[in-house]
Amino acid sequence: MEKKRNKLPATADTTKGLIKATAKTSATAKLTLDRAGWVKAAYAILSKDGIGGLRVEVLAKKLHVTKGSFYWHFRDRKDLHQAVLEEWRVGRISDIQKQTSATAGQEQAQLVHVIEVYSAARNRHGMAIELAMRDWARRDALAAAVVAEVDKVRLHCAAKLFEQHGLSPEEAHHRSVLLYSYVFGISLLTFGSHVANEQQTRDWIARLIATQ
Amino acid sequence: MEKKRNKLPATADTTKGLIKATAKTSATAKLTLDRAGWVKAAYAILSKDGIGGLRVEVLAKKLHVTKGSFYWHFRDRKDLHQAVLEEWRVGRISDIQKQTSATAGQEQAQLVHVIEVYSAARNRHGMAIELAMRDWARRDALAAAVVAEVDKVRLHCAAKLFEQHGLSPEEAHHRSVLLYSYVFGISLLTFGSHVANEQQTRDWIARLIATQ
DNA sequence: TCTTTTCCATACGCTAGCGTATTGACAAGG
DNA sequence: CCTTGTCAATACGCTAGCGTATGGAAAAGA
Numbered sequence: 181m182e183k184k185r186n187k188l189p190a191t192a193d194t195t196k197g198l199i200k201a202t203a204k205t206s207a208t209a210k211l212t213l214d215r216a217g218w219v220k221a222a223y224a225i226l227s228k229d230g231i232g233g234l235r236v237e238v239l240a241k242k243l244h245v246t247k248g249s250f251y252w253h254f255r256d257r258k259d260l261h262q263a264v265l266e267e268w269r270v271g272r273i274s275d276i277q278k279q280t281s282a283t284a285g286q287e288q289a290q291l292v293h294v295i296e297v298y299s300a301a302r303n304r305h306g307m308a309i310e311l312a313m314r315d316w317a318r319r320d321a322l323a324a325a326v327v328a329e330v331d332k333v334r335l336h337c338a339a340k341l342f343e344q345h346g347l348s349p350e351e352a353h354h355r356s357v358l359l360y361s362y363v364f365g366i367s368l369l370t371f372g373s374h375v376a377n378e379q380q381t382r383d384w385i386a387r388l389i390a391t392q
Numbered sequence: 393m394e395k396k397r398n399k400l401p402a403t404a405d406t407t408k409g410l411i412k413a414t415a416k417t418s419a420t421a422k423l424t425l426d427r428a429g430w431v432k433a434a435y436a437i438l439s440k441d442g443i444g445g446l447r448v449e450v451l452a453k454k455l456h457v458t459k460g461s462f463y464w465h466f467r468d469r470k471d472l473h474q475a476v477l478e479e480w481r482v483g484r485i486s487d488i489q490k491q492t493s494a495t496a497g498q499e500q501a502q503l504v505h506v507i508e509v510y511s512a513a514r515n516r517h518g519m520a521i522e523l524a525m526r527d528w529a530r531r532d533a534l535a536a537a538v539v540a541e542v543d544k545v546r547l548h549c550a551a552k553l554f555e556q557h558g559l560s561p562e563e564a565h566h567r568s569v570l571l572y573s574y575v576f577g578i579s580l581l582t583f584g585s586h587v588a589n590e591q592q593t594r595d596w597i598a599r600l601i602a603t604q
Numbered sequence: 605t606c607t608t609t610t611c612c613a614t615a616c617g618c619t620a621g622c623g624t625a626t627t628g629a630c631a632a633g634g
Numbered sequence: 635c636c637t638t639g640t641c642a643a644t645a646c647g648c649t650a651g652c653g654t655a656t657g658g659a660a661a662a663g664a
Binding site: 229308317318319328351358363373378380384388 | 442577590
Binding site: 235236237238247251256257 | 620621622623624
């Protein structure tokens with residue numbers, strides 16, 4: 181019995197529902213699917229317990245398998261980390277470009293929409309991952325690089341909306357930085373406590389940021 | 393057996409002189425001061441590695457003692473946690489009220505100053521603790537309560553400045569929430585990466601927040 | 605001087621978790 | 635049928651870390 185270390189092709193071909201019913205391409209499909217399954221479960225733990233709680237055996241228990249399976253699909257813990265980072269990077273960039281594709285004349289509404297989408301009150305799970313990634317990035321260079329790249333794209337896309345709305349490149353950049361600082365910062369203020377939603381405050385701030 | 397007498401931080405040394413003067417109070421004073429030494433070291437670890445890295449034996453090694461000392465001063469790990477939280481709570485509230493005591497007519501300059509003080513670029517260590525506390529608060533109810541209390545005071549003090557500057561209570565609250573969301577959020581954007589400081593953007597945003 | 609108190613060192617048992625080695629089950633293909 | 639490849643279970647050694655028990659040194663009191 182020879183063991184092959186599976187080094188991943190990072191492109192996640194998410195073909196759901198083909199778990200066992202496939203016959204021909206099942207080998208490759210099942211491989212990537214299993215890695216994707218581990219990564220997906222890793223996300224759930226990451227959002228709840230942070231990168232420090234992302235442990236191999238805990239993850240295995242969550243998936244009702246043993247770590248023997250994990251070390252078949254992943255070389256080690258770092259391998260999983262890289263897969264999680266890559267998944268997050270691709271997913272976020274894709275999401276941003278979807279969120280910031282505005283029709284002409286609707287830029288301001290689109291910006292308000294972006295603020296709402298990233299609001300912790302409406303997207304608690306997504307924001308938990310966001311904060312976990314940033315906490316991770318403060319102690320890990322690779323995570324920091326990924327977060328920096330995603331932020332760069334985010335700022336660029338938001339700035340483009342501001343510019344299309346008539347602002348100068350400088351002010352567009354300023355407001356983009358403020359926008360993302362706010363949406364992440366507001367989640368830091370409200371996440372731990374059970375503060376009232378304060379929708380009025382959120383609306384007021386969103387208007388201030390998005391309106392020139 | 394040979395023993396190494398490694399001194400605790402300087403605060404412990406200065407008070408050891410007081411022990412000889414007062415006998416009865418020295419016991420209590422030394423106890424709390426030694427606790428303070430542990431708490432201070434805990435801060436350093438907290439800012440660097442987060443609450444997950446705050447381990448008893450690591451902390452002891454940092455102080456060049458064994459954990460035998462730790463368990464003399466603290467009942468357990470949770471005891472240290474509570475001491476750290478209390479220290480942070482008292483220190484932050486004291487600091488806020490100092491930072492927001494404005495002379496009449498200088499409220500706006502004072503608000504800009506608050507934004508600058510909390511800027512990650514100028515106060516990296518303090519912001520690291522701030523972020524670590526908030527990450528901690530996401531998974532610990534006690535930490536969440538402390539952070540919520542500090543935030544409440546912060547928002548109240550900032551809102552008072554805005555009101556003294558002539559804003560309505562509602563807008564004063566809105567802008568206070570924006571102010572603290574921004575200062576914490578901007579640190580999330582810049583902490584992991586080595587982004588340029590962008591002082592111009594910071595100034596522009598500070599003016600937008602503090603100026604009606 | 606003798607005793608008590610204070611503070612730290614040492615040794616111990618225990619658990620969680622990482623990574624490896626080995627075995628086994630099962631399906632596909634020759 | 636037998637071989638091979640795929641994936642998971644099991645067992646193992648190892649480290650880090652928590653909390654306890656105990657000893658020991660030194661200062662403070664008596």
